[in-house]
Amino acid sequence: MTEAKKYPAPITNPETKPFWDAAAEGKFMIKRCTACGKAHYYPRSICPFCFSNQTVWEQSAGEAVIYTFSIMRKSPTGPYAIGYVTLNEGPSLQTNFVDCDLDSLKIGQKVRVVFKPTDGAPLPFFTVV
Template sequence: MNKEHRLPSPIANPENKAFLEAAQNDQLVLKHCNACNQAHYYPRTICPHCGSNDTSWIKSEGLGEIYSYTVMRRGVEVPFAMAYVRLNEGISILTHLTNCDFDAIRVGQKVKVVFQETQDGQKTHLFEPV
């Protein structure tokens, strides 16, 4: 992703506040259900797998692989790439790809989390090739 492409800032709410705060410290955290022992994304209090509200935050190692991707070149000022990344924790996360040749992106490619400031100066997660 070109450094000129500035991401919009995520909208904070009580369920994602800790997630957004962790990003300010260059950490990716996920919600984990203590009842069914599964992680989930996007952060929310109620587990989407079993409906339990017994959830807690866990730190992600920030490693995974590209499951699917697209490169936007038409109708945008600066081309950018988005992908579903399957994290080593077993969940998929929708994200932008950065610091890579868009023509070299491949399904199965190993990636790691990095953090970049948004339009309003908040940090958010992106992924780059390992």
């Protein structure tokens, strides 16, 4: 029987605490700037587009499409895939793909967020819809 993969706990700080608290409830949060209206990820208080500090938390649907990916076949822990996805809300982010057939991944394929447990807050990854 195979052991479940163990993921490291994320390092949190006061600025990202709402993100990790929401992750513990199964919610994927992004930030939106109320000055320019653009959504962004990773969570931070300053908008990367207009540099305003008028940002608010917003729950993402957690749905995205694969922008690009790469499969690592030789690894001490076995094959894995990383890549970029573009959320329906607009932001793109780097992620690992889990719980799917790595050989069936395709650019433009729909994916959704899944959370994997750690000794702290759960970590968000993406899997094929």
